[in-house]
Structure formats: C-alpha cells, structure tokens
Amino acid sequence: MRGLRRWWDDTAGGLPATFWYLWSGLLINRAGAFALLFLSLYLTAARGAPPSLAGLVVGAYGIGGAAGTLLGGVLADRWGRRATLLAAHLAAAGLMAALAFSTHLAVIAVLATLVGVAHSMPSPAFVAAIVDVVPEARRSRAFNLQFWAFNLGMAVASLLAGLLAEASFVALFLVDAAATLTAAVVIALKVPETLTRRPALTPRAVAGRRPGLHTALTDRTFLVFVALTFLLAVLTMQTSTIMPLAMRADGLRPSAYGLVVALGGALIVVGQLFVPRLIEPYRKSTVLAVSTGLMALGFGALTVADGLPLYLGAAVVWTIGQMLAAPPNAQINADLAPPELRARYQSVFYLTFPAASFVAPALGGLSLERLGERHWLVVGALGLVAAAGHLLAGPRRERRVAALRAAAAEPVKSAR
Known part of the structure; x- marks a missing residue:
C-alpha cells in the first residue's frame, strides 16, 4: 500500500485542483470528439459525396484547425484562458449540432472548416492554463497526465464512434456536441481565470516594441x-x-x-x-x-x-x-x-x-x-x-x- 501511495505521489501528487478540472475537461472533450473520425465515411455513405470531395472537406477541417490554433493562442493571451476555452467549446458544440442536420455539401464544408477552428482553439489555452497553475517542479508530471488523458480519451472515442456510426450518424454528431458542452460546463463551474497580467519580459519589449x-x-x-x-x-x-x-x-x-x-x-x-x-x-x-x-x-x-x-x-x-x-x-x-x-x-x-x-x-x-x-x-x-x-x-x-x-x-x- 505504501508503494502504491508513493507511486501516486510521484505521478500526480501535489497538483492543484484547477489542473484536475482542466484535465477532466480535456478527457471529456477527447472522449467525445469522435464525429470527425467518421467524417469522410459520413460524407460518402450518408450524403453521397465522391471520395475526392470528401477528402477536400476533411482537408478544410485541417485548414480550419491551423487557423484556430493561432487564433486560440492570441485570444488566450488577450481575453484569458477561461474565456477562450468557454468560447471555443460552446462554438464547437453549436457547430457540431448544426453539422448533424446539414444536408447540402457546401454548407457541410463551411461548417467543417469552422469546427476545425473551434476544435483547435482550446489547445494553446489548455496548456497555458496548466503552466499558469502548476509549479515548475510539477509540470513534467502534469504534461505527462495531459498526454495520458488525451490518448485515453481518443481510445474511448474510437470505441464509441464505431458503435454510434452503425446506429445513426446524426446521433454521432449530437453526442459529440453534448460531450463538448459538458466539458464547457466543467470549465465554467470549476476553472477560474488563470491569466495574470505581468510586465512584458521579452527582449523586444525592453527595446520598446510591443510583444505579440x-x-x-x-x-x-x-x-x-x-x-x-x-x-x-x-x-x-x-x-x-x-x-x-x-x-x-x-x-x-x-x-x-x-x-x-x-x-x-x-x-x-x-x-x-x-x-x-x-x-x-x-x-x-x-x-x-x-x-x-x-x-x-x-x-x-x-x-x-x-x-x-x-x-x-x-x-x-x-x-x-x-x-x-x-x-x-x-x-x-x-x-x-x-x-x-x-x-x-x-x-x-x-x-x-x-x-x-x-x-x-x-x-x-x-x-x-x-x-x-x-x-x-x-x-x-x-x-x-x-x-x-x-x-x-x-x-x-x-x-x-x-x-x-x-x-x-x-x-x-x-x-x-
């Protein structure tokens, strides 16, 4: 028993409560993020799109993801981590629900691009918030647990996605939206704003140029x-x-x-x-x-x-x-x-x-x-x-x- 407790202390001991709420939000988010795993199959099987067009729509999601990553980083430093996380999760839930009932391929392509933006925005804010609240000596453990939660969530998502896709593609998107909304509720209720305004410390700021x-x-x-x-x-x-x-x-x-x-x-x-x-x-x-x-x-x-x-x-x-x-x-x-x-x-x-x-x-x-x-x-x-x-x-x-x-x-x- 002592050995198990020592292992747990070495693995996850001393991490603040805010980290665990962030961790829980990430796990829920990843465990429910399975609709995009079957997006190409959904487009070809349910909407009659040719494989080439399905590939373009999935690629549009990736382009949105690149834009969302940069946007999320800028907003997390300006608005705050909590505000960015909430905005991204709420937007993703709404877009995913809209995607469930969309039938026109052009609309689906636009929604997929916007979902890519919303799905990628939280990543910089999540990590920045973890760095804000976790002491430096514990960050390696925190990031290790983050990586573990991400992969555990993806494993759960892969399992659930196959089951839901066989039952209903609409259910696939709606359950994904519900999981995203649940993660937003956890963040709204339990995660405080972690961004603290500090004087600029970069060499460029010292030289008089505003850092960005x-x-x-x-x-x-x-x-x-x-x-x-x-x-x-x-x-x-x-x-x-x-x-x-x-x-x-x-x-x-x-x-x-x-x-x-x-x-x-x-x-x-x-x-x-x-x-x-x-x-x-x-x-x-x-x-x-x-x-x-x-x-x-x-x-x-x-x-x-x-x-x-x-x-x-x-x-x-x-x-x-x-x-x-x-x-x-x-x-x-x-x-x-x-x-x-x-x-x-x-x-x-x-x-x-x-x-x-x-x-x-x-x-x-x-x-x-x-x-x-x-x-x-x-x-x-x-x-x-x-x-x-x-x-x-x-x-x-x-x-x-x-x-x-x-x-x-x-x-x-x-x-x-």
Whole structure:
C-alpha cells in the first residue's frame, strides 16, 4: 500500500485542483470528439459525396484547425484562458449540432472548416492554463497526465464512434456536441481565470516594441525547437498515413493494422503514468534525443517487416519513444515562452501537427511509391537527425530558460 501511495505521489501528487478540472475537461472533450473520425465515411455513405470531395472537406477541417490554433493562442493571451476555452467549446458544440442536420455539401464544408477552428482553439489555452497553475517542479508530471488523458480519451472515442456510426450518424454528431458542452460546463463551474497580467519580459519589449505573435515567429531558439518537434510529428503521423499502405502492400488485412494501432494505444494508457519517475533524473534534451532515437529505430525497422509480428514489435519500440518524448517536449515548449506570451508560443508550437499531417502523407506517399521499403530508412534517418538536433540545441535552450527565469524573478526581488 505504501508503494502504491508513493507511486501516486510521484505521478500526480501535489497538483492543484484547477489542473484536475482542466484535465477532466480535456478527457471529456477527447472522449467525445469522435464525429470527425467518421467524417469522410459520413460524407460518402450518408450524403453521397465522391471520395475526392470528401477528402477536400476533411482537408478544410485541417485548414480550419491551423487557423484556430493561432487564433486560440492570441485570444488566450488577450481575453484569458477561461474565456477562450468557454468560447471555443460552446462554438464547437453549436457547430457540431448544426453539422448533424446539414444536408447540402457546401454548407457541410463551411461548417467543417469552422469546427476545425473551434476544435483547435482550446489547445494553446489548455496548456497555458496548466503552466499558469502548476509549479515548475510539477509540470513534467502534469504534461505527462495531459498526454495520458488525451490518448485515453481518443481510445474511448474510437470505441464509441464505431458503435454510434452503425446506429445513426446524426446521433454521432449530437453526442459529440453534448460531450463538448459538458466539458464547457466543467470549465465554467470549476476553472477560474488563470491569466495574470505581468510586465512584458521579452527582449523586444525592453527595446520598446510591443510583444505579440511576431515575437514567437522570430524567436530562433524557439523555432529550432519547433522544427525538431515537426520532425517528431512527421514520424508519429506515419502510423496513420503511410503505414496502412505499407501493411497492405505486404499482404496484411485491415484488422492487422487495427491491432498495431490498438497495441500502441494500450501501451500508452497502461505505461504513461510510470514515465515521469523514469525520466526525472535526466536532462530534457537527453530524454528527447533517446526517445526520438527509439522512434527512428522503430520506424526504420519496418524496412525488413513483412509480417504482423515484426510490425507489432516495431510498434512497441516507437510507442515507448512517444511516451518518453511527451512530457519533456511539452515542458520545454512551456519553459521557452515568456509568461505574457505563453499561449501565443503554444499556438505556434501546435502548428507543427497540422503541418505534419499534410507533409507526412503528401511526401510519404510519393516516397513509398518511389522507394518502396527503403522509405522507412528515410523516416529513420529523419528521426536520427532530430535526435542529434536535440543534443546540439539543448545547451542553448537551457541558457535561454535560465535567462527567462532570471527576468521573471527580477520584478519580485524589486517589489520585496
């Protein structure tokens, strides 16, 4: 019993109540966010759209997501985290309900774009609010739990989506809207505003230029980190974009692909809570280099994979890499952001994922077609480049974080 309690203290102890309400809202949101998983099937089966048009509508959702990420970051720093979260959740619930009863394809395309905006707006605000309320020493654990909740919610969503889609597509969208509305109620009742107005601490503010989104877009240290995260995201996207094609080329059935994906999800749900204690003694850049190296090894191993056992073994390796990478990746992103631009930095960081969701299938499909199994050697090489990049960029990032902490502490010393 003592061992279990100690493990829980190491994993989640000392986190404030506001974090747990944010965590609950995120879990409810993700567990109910399943309508878009079946959007292309809904368009083709229920609305008679050709696959090409269905692909364009799904792509419109992705474009909306990129715009929503930036918009959410700006609003979270101006309006506040709570206001942005509430506005995004309420808008998403209303749009999803409208989507349930829309029949015209042009209207569905517009609504899908707006849903993409509303679905992506909360991400910067969620993370910025977590950084606001969680002490620095506990942030790695908080981000680990955030990653765990996200994947647990997606696992639940995948299960429920299949059941609801067989019963009714209208029910699929309406239950999604209800879950989003429930998350909004939790935030409205239990999450206070966490944004505190501080004097500007960025070098540009000192020089007399008002800090804004341009500060994040011209911050070289931060952009190097974003570029390395983009490479990691390209690796991660292989599982949902290129790997199914490779498995089909190897003569494997769709059920085999589902088993590989399910194995990765199960490993994260079961093992993610043990990650903070495992990585705590090591520098974040070292952990990211090792984790990205594991992902490179896992995907590179698919060069020789021709049966389900090898795919499953490779999935174990790259999933462990993903699990190790999640907490330090999120914490470095938070540490590099000046307090008054926290959400804007988050929005630029989160742009890597829609960008990777476009680049991975667009270039990956061409690479697989031209190179065949050697495509996975290219993917593995990208992972090794990212691993080396984290080792080289780590010292500069640490110096930058130390400077930001010193600048943040200076007003406190002066006040005292």
